[in-house]
Amino acid sequence: MKLRFLGKNSTPGDSPTLYASDQDTYVIQGWKVYARDLLMRLDIPSGHTVVEVPTELFEHLTKDGLPSGGIKRFEAPIMLVTEQGTCVVLGPEMRDAEALSQMRMPDYETCVEVPTALIKALLEGNRGADHQRRA
Numbered sequence: 578m579k580l581r582f583l584g585k586n587s588t589p590g591d592s593p594t595l596y597a598s599d600q601d602t603y604v605i606q607g608w609k610v611y612a613r614d615l616l617m618r619l620d621i622p623s624g625h626t627v628v629e630v631p632t633e634l635f636e637h638l639t640k641d642g643l644p645s646g647g648i649k650r651f652e653a654p655i656m657l658v659t660e661q662g663t664c665v666v667l668g669p670e671m672r673d674a675e676a677l678s679q680m681r682m683p684d685y686e687t688c689v690e691v692p693t694a695l696i697k698a699l700l701e702g703n704r705g706a707d708h709q710r711r712a
Contacts, residue, residue, distance in 0.1 A: 578676040580604060584637025586630070592686070593630040595637045598676065603696050605630060605666050606680060606688040619656055619667070626670040627656060628689055629663050635696070643700060650699050654691045666691065 578598050585594040594606040607628030610616060621627060638646035651658055656665045668689030671677060682688065 578673045580676055580679045581641075583640045584634070586634050592681070592683070593628075593634050594680070594688075595634050596680075597641050597693075598690070600690075601693050602690045603693055604671060604676060604680075604688050604690050605634070605668070606682060606686055607634075607666065609685055609687050610665060615657075615665070619665070621667065624669055625667055626687060626689060627665050627667050628687060629659070629665050632658070632662060632664050635699075638696070638700070643697065645700060648699050649701060652699070654689075654695050655699065 578600055580596040580598055583595040583597055583603075585592050587593075592606070593608065596604040596606070598604055605628060607630035610627045610629050616627075619627060632648055635648055636646035648655070648664075651664065654667045656667050658664050666689060668691040671688040671690050673690075677688075680688065
């Protein structure tokens with residue numbers, strides 16, 4: 578799998594990053610979620626994991642030709658929004674060796690792969706009730 582860097586939101590020691598893949602997916606690199614109380618609230622299928630990223634990370638979607646990276650609906654694959662303004666994103670944990678070799682990832686981070694269509698749907702206006710859940 579080939580990745581195309583879209584952007585990152587970095588502070589010293591942290592590097593949530595967004596990539597577009599050649600498989601019609603986005604690869605979202607973020608902080609591993611260890612909070613047991615938070616993990617217990619989520620239904621995480623086998624082979625999947627969750628990462629925490631700043632919501633502003635999605636602003637880099639404009640570099641993939643999208644008119645906006647502003648999330649308008651907080652629903653799957655975004656599982657919840659924290660009080661700190663970050664979001665928890667669910668997806669299959671990235672295992673592709675070629676993709677991982679293109680990334681720089683500290684031990685406290687991991688990445689998930691999410692279909693492009695799911696992320697694009699979150700940029701659209703409400704299609705009904707917003708199912709936003711807060712941590």
